[in-house]
Structures are given as structure tokens and as C-alpha cells.
Amino acid sequence: MIESDNKNIKAINAEIRNLWSESIHCRDQRQKFNEADEIYDFIIIGAGTAGCVLARELIYNVPNVNILVLEAGPPNTLINDKMRLPCTFSTVYRASEIDWGYITEDQTMSSIVEPKKEVLNKGITYPRGKVIWGCSTVNGMIYIRGQKADYDSWAAQGPEYKIWDYDHCLEAFKAVEKNARKNPDEEFKKYHGYDGLLHVQDSPFDTYEITKDFMKVVEDLGVPYNKDFNGARQNGFGKYQALGPPYGLAGGVAKIVAVNVKSFAHVLSIIWDEERKDDNIAIGVKYFYDGGVHRAFIAPKGEVIICGGAINSAQILMLSGIGPKDNLEANNIKVRKELPVGRNLQDHPLCTVTGKISIPNNISTSQFHSWCNGLKLGIIYKGNDKGKIPSREEFHDEHPDIQSYVSTIVFDPVINEYVNSKQCPPNFEPVTMISVLNLPSSVGHLELCSSNSFMQPKIFLNYYEKPDDLYRMMSSLKLSREILKQPPLSTVWGVKELGFNDEFGKWCSVDEEMSDEDWERYIRGKSYTSFHPCGTVKMAPESQGGCVNHRLQVYGTKNLRVVDASIFPIVPNGNTNAPVAMAAWRASRIIKEDYLKK
Numbered sequence: 001m002i003e004s005d006n007k008n009i010k011a012i013n014a015e016i017r018n019l020w021s022e023s024i025h026c027r028d029q030r031q032k033f034n035e036a037d038e039i040y041d042f043i044i045i046g047a048g049t050a051g052c053v054l055a056r057e058l059i060y061n062v063p064n065v066n067i068l069v070l071e072a073g074p075p076n077t078l079i080n081d082k083m084r085l086p087c088t089f090s091t092v093y094r095a096s097e098i099d100w101g102y103i104t105e106d107q108t109m110s111s112i113v114e115p116k117k118e119v120l121n122k123g124i125t126y127p128r129g130k131v132i133w134g135c136s137t138v139n140g141m142i143y144i145r146g147q148k149a150d151y152d153s154w155a156a157q158g159p160e161y162k163i164w165d166y167d168h169c170l171e172a173f174k175a176v177e178k179n180a181r182k183n184p185d186e187e188f189k190k191y192h193g194y195d196g197l198l199h200v201q202d203s204p205f206d207t208y209e210i211t212k213d214f215m216k217v218v219e220d221l222g223v224p225y226n227k228d229f230n231g232a233r234q235n236g237f238g239k240y241q242a243l244g245p246p247y248g249l250a251g252g253v254a255k256i257v258a259v260n261v262k263s264f265a266h267v268l269s270i271i272w273d274e275e276r277k278d279d280n281i282a283i284g285v286k287y288f289y290d291g292g293v294h295r296a297f298i299a300p301k302g303e304v305i306i307c308g309g310a311i312n313s314a315q316i317l318m319l320s321g322i323g324p325k326d327n328l329e330a331n332n333i334k335v336r337k338e339l340p341v342g343r344n345l346q347d348h349p350l351c352t353v354t355g356k357i358s359i360p361n362n363i364s365t366s367q368f369h370s371w372c373n374g375l376k377l378g379i380i381y382k383g384n385d386k387g388k389i390p391s392r393e394e395f396h397d398e399h400p401d402i403q404s405y406v407s408t409i410v411f412d413p414v415i416n417e418y419v420n421s422k423q424c425p426p427n428f429e430p431v432t433m434i435s436v437l438n439l440p441s442s443v444g445h446l447e448l449c450s451s452n453s454f455m456q457p458k459i460f461l462n463y464y465e466k467p468d469d470l471y472r473m474m475s476s477l478k479l480s481r482e483i484l485k486q487p488p489l490s491t492v493w494g495v496k497e498l499g500f501n502d503e504f505g506k507w508c509s510v511d512e513e514m515s516d517e518d519w520e521r522y523i524r525g526k527s528y529t530s531f532h533p534c535g536t537v538k539m540a541p542e543s544q545g546g547c548v549n550h551r552l553q554v555y556g557t558k559n560l561r562v563v564d565a566s567i568f569p570i571v572p573n574g575n576t577n578a579p580v581a582m583a584a585w586r587a588s589r590i591i592k593e594d595y596l597k598k
């Protein structure tokens with residue numbers, strides 16, 4: 001019995017050895033990999049929100065095409081363990097292997113309150129996802145997509161821009177959304193989709209006691225209730241819906257075989273047709289992969305589509321000779337087409353008031369952590385441009401510009417250091433009121449500082465360059481302080497603010513009072529990004545500072561488009577993930593139309 005078993009094992013071993021040697025033999029006979037053979041109908045640079053939605057929509061809607069998606073970062077499986085934990089987003093985006101690690105420039109400017117004085121906006125870390133799904137892998141999951149007026153203003157740039165008006169964008173928002181709200185009413189159904197890539201949901205948990213108390217306070221202050229921030233009106237307080245990344249790229253295996261997704265593939269520049277160099281015809285891309293430089297080319301009807309996000313798409317264009325002449329020449333880059341690439345950097349600045357719960361309760365803020373990063377309650381209203389606490393009229397104004405939310409994530413660097421230190425007791429319960437300037441007037445810009453594509457561009461945010469930005473932020477922070485002082489937050493929970501006049505910070509120049517000058521120092525010293533850069537490759541007529549036209553084609557080039565947050569002419573009055581997915585969906589329809597016409 002044992003002998004026959006041994007014989008069988010020997011026979012199997014011999015067979016496996018034969019198969020193995022046969023495979024080696026075959027391998028020798030295989031054709032050598034030839035770079036020029038790497039030809040695709042579409043080459044997509046960047047597998048972020050836009051790149052994933054676009055690849056998915058093109059492969060499903062354009063017959064018989066193949067697509068290459070090049071992503072500089074790793075597969076998202078690398079951080080799956082962290083991503084799936086509650087409230088980890090603030091640690092995930094700090095993980096260096098999946099973040100570009102950008103830092104913005106220090107900027108000195110004239111004080112708004114005391115114009116004779118100089119003030120400093122200190123450089124900040126500027127997280128950007130470097131991973132499959134890009135920033136949507138690391139984002140805070142808040143689902144607010146902006147107002148009708150935002151998209152109508154995109155469309156107002158000329159008759160051909162009508163394809164970006166609210167009605168067209170709403171069609172796309174609905175197409176990319178898979179909303180899980182139970183028993184939606186007819187009004188809700190008008191604004192939401194149920195079969196798209198972005199999973200959107202309400203909290204699966206009951207409203208926490210402390211959230212109810214926050215809601216009571218803001219209602220008493222005169223803020224109206226809003227049951228759908230993405231519905232007909234945006235202002236008011238209410239509970240956020242949360243969103244997931246675009247799951248679609250990984251699904252639909254049968255189709256996906258025609259999409260080649262390469263991670264760890266860093267695109268260096270566009271390859272141009274040098275025989276017809278005056279026409280700026282994109283024919284492929286050069287990228288760094290597996291220790292060497294590779295090239296991939298497009299088929300005759302093909303296109304290169306840059307989806308690198310608001311910082312990197314602008315950088316890739318500039319490295320390829322498309323951008324501001326002075327900046328390119330200063331970096332020894334041949335100018336192919338002069339365009340204001342990188343100029344229109346818009347973002348939502350954020351600043352916070354932090355508090356502490358001093359009467360522990362069996363239902364306390366630690367429970368916020370269990371869903372959606374604790375960001376369950378939103379308060380949206382119009383900021384006061386004189387810096388006063390907003391009035392009832394401003395709460396009811398249907399053109400709000402401030403988004404404020406309640407969280408347990410501590411953005412204040414001094415308090416955050418304490419929270420993460422050994423001195424911090426385990427029952428320390430922080431609560432943060434986060435104010436976001438949703439319609440800022442100040443605009444920043446990017447500049448190349450090298451022709452090396454691995455060096456980050458210089459990022460100038462210009463936060464609070466314009467007075468109304470500073471005063472509106474001031475008005476929101478004053479309101480946050482007021483909210484924390486109100487019962488039952490102050491009585492039942494013993495909420496106390498931190499960091500104004502204590503061991504975490506002394507900002508009040510006179511007693512407990514904050515003068516406008518104190519507020520300006522506080523705001524400039526503590527502001528951070530709410531992670532929504534956009535606009536650096538603006539979609540607009542070329543005469544009005546545009547870099548791409550209404551069909552997202554780069555002016556003065558052929559076969560080259562940009563599809564991501566960088567094309568937004570104006571930052572939406574909401575968060576940016578869904579607008580990016582929406583823009584990618586709309587772009588896929590435009591690209592399909594053009595492709596089928598060729």
C-alpha cells in the first residue's frame with residue numbers, strides 16, 4: 001500500500017517537473033515584450049475618484065476598447081485594514097505610503113484687521129491620496145455635492161457650456177449614486193439615484209443623545225431643519241449621509257479584463273508627435289514603473305486623459321510643456337502651449353473650536369466614532385461678512401456659504417498633541433466644531449519648482465487674502481463658541497471650550513474677550529484644509545483663463561483631456577468627491593460621443 005503510494009507521488013512529481021520545464025521552454029519562445037506594442041484606446045493617468053469612474057463608464061459604454069490606467073500609488077488593499085475601521089480617516093491620510101506628502105508654502109500678507117501689520121499663513125500638510133481610488137480611499141465620507149447655483153454658474157460661461165448646467169449635472173449625480181435611504185419620499189427621489197457606483201447611506205444607528213442636544217441648541221438659535229442637504233435647499237441643520245469610494249472599478253470582472261490597471265506606475269509626461277510638433281498631438285505617455293521608464297501609446301482614435309487630481313494634473317501638464325511660460329522656462333521646460341495651468345487653485349479652508357465634555361455620560365462622544373468619522377451633524381448657513389454671529393436671516397438664507405460640523409476628530413495641533421500623549425486620561429472626550437468656508441473669494445496657485453516629476457510643485461493657498469473670507473470664518477467660529485456655551489451642552493454635558501485662554505492656547509488679548517485682531521491671529525494660526533483643492537486646469541473659454549474647453553479638451557492640443565477636480569471653474573458649495581464622480585460620468589458620455597464620430 002505504502003509502496004504504491006510512493007510510486008504515485010513519484011509519478012506526480014515527474015509530471016509536475018515536466019510541466020514546469022515545458023513552461024520554461026515556452027517562456028523562451030515567447031515574444032520579447034516590445035514597448036511600442038503597448039497600445040490602448042484610452043490611457044487614463046491616475047486611478048482616483050475620476051479615473052476609476054471614467055474607466056468604468058468607458059469600458060461599459062464604448063464598444064471594443066481597451067484602456068490602460070496608470071496609478072502612481074499602491075493597490076488600496078495595502079490599507080484595507082485601517083480603512084475599514086471606524087473613524088480612522090484622520091490616520092489613514094497621514095500614512096505616508098498612500099499620501100503624496102505635500103506641504104504648502106508659508107505666506108506672509110497684510111493683515112485684514114490691521115492692514116499696517118503683516119501676518120503669516122504658515123504652510124500646512126496637504127493630504128492627497130496616492131493609492132487606487134485616490135483621495136476617495138482616504139476621505140471623510142461626507143456626502144454633500146453643492147448647489148444648483150454652482151453648476152448653473154459653470155454653464156453660464158457660454159452657450160456650449162450648457163452641458164454642465166444643474167439639470168445635466170443632476171442626471172450625472174443620480175447616475176453615479178447608489179442611495180440606501182429606506183423609504184425615500186418623492187421629494188428625495190427627485191434628487192437621488194439608486195444604481196450607481198457611489199454607495200451613500202444614512203447612519204445605521206439611532207441619533208446619539210449628544211447629537212440630539214446639539215440639534216436642540218441650533219434649533220433654539222433659529223437654524224431651520226434640513227432633511228436632505230442635497231435636495232432643493234442646502235441651508236439648515238441635519239444629519240449627513242455618508243459616501244463610500246467608487247466600488248465599480250473592481251466589479252464587473254467580465255468587462256474589466258479590457259482595463260489594464262497598473263499600480264506603482266508614476267506618469268512622467270505626455271509623449272507628443274514630434275513629426276507634427278506644432279500641432280501638439282498627444283500620442284502616449286512616459287511612465288516610471290518597476291525600476292525603469294516605460295512608454296505606452298494610443299491607437300489612432302485614442303486619447304490620453306489626465307485624472308491626476310487638482311495638484312498633479314496641473315503638474316503633469318506643466319512638465320509636458322503646457323502652462324505659464326515664465327514658470328516653464330524658469331524650469332527649462334520647452335513651452336508648447338501657454339496656458340494659465342495651476343493658477344485657479346480653489347479650496348475650502350477650515351478652522352475649529354474645540355471643546356471638552358467634563359460631565360461623563362454613559363452615552364458620550366466616544367460613540368461618535370462608530371459611524372462616519374463622527375461627522376453626523378451638519379449646520380449650513382450664510383456667514384456674516386462683518387464677522388458677527390450670523391443672524392436668523394442668515395440661517396434662513398438659501399444661498400449659504402458656511403458648512404459647520406460636529407466631530408470628535410481634533411484638528412487643533414496643540415490639543416491633538418495632548419490627546420495623543422500619555423498625559424491624556426482615557427476619559428478625555430473632545431468635541432470639535434469644524435467651520436468650513438464653502439464659497440471662498442481668495443484663490444491660490446501652483447508653481448513648478450523643478451522639471452523633476454517626483455518633486456512636488458509649490459502650493460500657495462492664499463487663504464484669507466480677501467477680507468470677506470476672514471470675516472465670514474470669524475462669524476462662524478463665534479457661532480461655534482456660542483453653541484458650546486448653550487444648555488443642555490453646557491449643563492448636562494459640562495462642555496467647556498479649550499484653547500482660547502488656557503494651557504492649550506492664549507489668544508484673548510483682553511480677559512476672555514477675543515478682539516477681531518485676536519480672531520485673525522487665531523484663524524491664520526489654526527486654519528487647515530478641508531481637502532477640496534480644485535480649479536487648477538479650469539474649464540472656461542480660453543479668453544477667460546480656461547485651460548480646457550467645455551468638452552474638457554486641453555486648448556492648443558489634440559487627443560488630450562483632463563477629467564478631475566482640476567477642471568472645476570468654481571469650487572462647489574459642498575464637498576468634492578461626488579462632484580468629481582459626476583464630472584467623470586459626464587466626461588465619459590462626451591468622450592464616447594467624440595470617439596464614435598471619429
Ligand SMILES: Cc1cc2nc3c(=O)[nH]c(=O)nc-3n(C[C@H](O)[C@H](O)[C@H](O)COP(=O)(O)OP(=O)(O)OC[C@H]3O[C@@H](n4cnc5c(N)ncnc54)[C@H](O)[C@@H]3O)c2cc1C
Nearest residue numbers: 046048050072134135139140141142267309564565575577
Ligand atoms: C483626507 C481627505 C478627506 C476628504 N473628505 C471628503 C469628504 O468627506 N467628502 C467629499 O465629498 N470629499 C472629500 N474629500 C475630497 C475628495 O475625496 C476629492 O475631491 C476627490 O477624491 C478628488 O478626486 P480626483 O479624481 O480629482 O483626484 P484623486 O482622487 O486625488 O485622484 C488622483 C489620482 O491620480 C494619481 N496620480 C497623480 N499623479 C500621478 C502620476 N504622475 N502618475 C500616476 N498616477 C498619478 C494619484 O495617486 C491619485 O490616485 C477628501 C479628501 C481627502 C484627501
